[in-house]
Amino acid sequence: AQSVAQPEDQVNVAEGNPLTVKCTYSVSGNPYLFWYVQYPNRGLQFLLKYITGDNLVKGSYGFEAEFNKSQTSFHLKKPSALVSDSALYFCAVRDPSGSGYSTLTFGKGTMLLVSP
Amino acid sequence: GAGVSQSPRYKVAKRGQDVALRCDPISGHVSLFWYQQALGQGPEFLTYFQNEAQLDKSGLPSDRFFAERPEGSVSTLKIQRTQQEDSAVYLCASSPNRQQGQPQHFGDGTRLSIL
Numbered sequence: 001a002q003s004v005a006q007p008e009d010q011v012n013v014a015e016g017n018p019l020t021v022k023c024t025y026s027v028s029g030n031p032y033l034f035w036y037v038q039y040p041n042r043g044l045q046f047l048l049k050y051i052t053g054d055n056l057v058k059g060s061y062g063f064e065a066e067f068n069k070s071q072t073s074f075h076l077k078k079p080s081a082l083v084s085d086s087a088l089y090f091c092a093v094r095d096p097s098g099s100g101y102s103t104l105t106f107g108k109g110t111m112l113l114v115s116p
Numbered sequence: 117g118a119g120v121s122q123s124p125r126y127k128v129a130k131r132g133q134d135v136a137l138r139c140d141p142i143s144g145h146v147s148l149f150w151y152q153q154a155l156g157q158g159p160e161f162l163t164y165f166q167n168e169a170q171l172d173k174s175g176l177p178s179d180r181f182f183a184e185r186p187e188g189s190v191s192t193l194k195i196q197r198t199q200q201e202d203s204a205v206y207l208c209a210s211s212p213n214r215q216q217g218q219p220q221h222f223g224d225g226t227r228l229s230i231l
Binding site for chain 2: 004034036041042046049092101102108109
């Protein structure tokens with residue numbers, strides 16, 4: 001069974017400082033990994049994904065994430081946080097190695113609060 | 117519109133009533149997904165359609181939940197004899213094809229409250 005852990009319920013950072021939102025995963029095969037962001041009363045918006053290739057992936061709004069296979073992690077990062085980045089962030093994983101279509105499993109989310 | 121559209125945005129029902137939630141995916145998207153998001157939690161998979169075929173319904177919590185996509189476009193999630201534990205946000209998502217590396221495009225959800 002596949003699973004995702006987001007160990008922090010909330011991350012607080014000052015505007016202009018770097019931010020990191022942590023994610024670890026568990027799958028039996030090679031993972032497909034995704035980050036989504038959710039603003040209040042809205043659906044999830046795709047930020048970035050890792051499928052294969054370079055461990056550092058770049059996505060929307062200046063976000064990036066680093067895939068670390070040995071640590072089974074896929075932490076979300078941004079060099080300089082904006083107040084408008086304040087939102088709920090979800091990490092998700094799918095294991096495409098089996099037959100058929102595998103479901104996407106989400107973490108419970110991390111609230112990012114960026115203070116002015 | 118260009119995105120996934122869900123209606124109604126809010127639904128209040130009394131326990132025991134039946135409800136129907138609608139999803140209009142992005143035009144031409146083959147894959148359609150339903151998720152249930154409880155307060156303070158991540159979305160949990162309910163069911164998956166490829167065109168009109170329901171290929172995975174393993175996440176439906178009980179036989180009171182039923183989903184269909186008869187013409188391979190619009191989908192309806194129906195909940196019969198609603199219970200208070202059904203209160204949640206129901207999210208619909210679509211993706212262009214069945215490639216598993218494709219990101220899913222989400223609607224804004226239907227917030228269901230059972231009194």
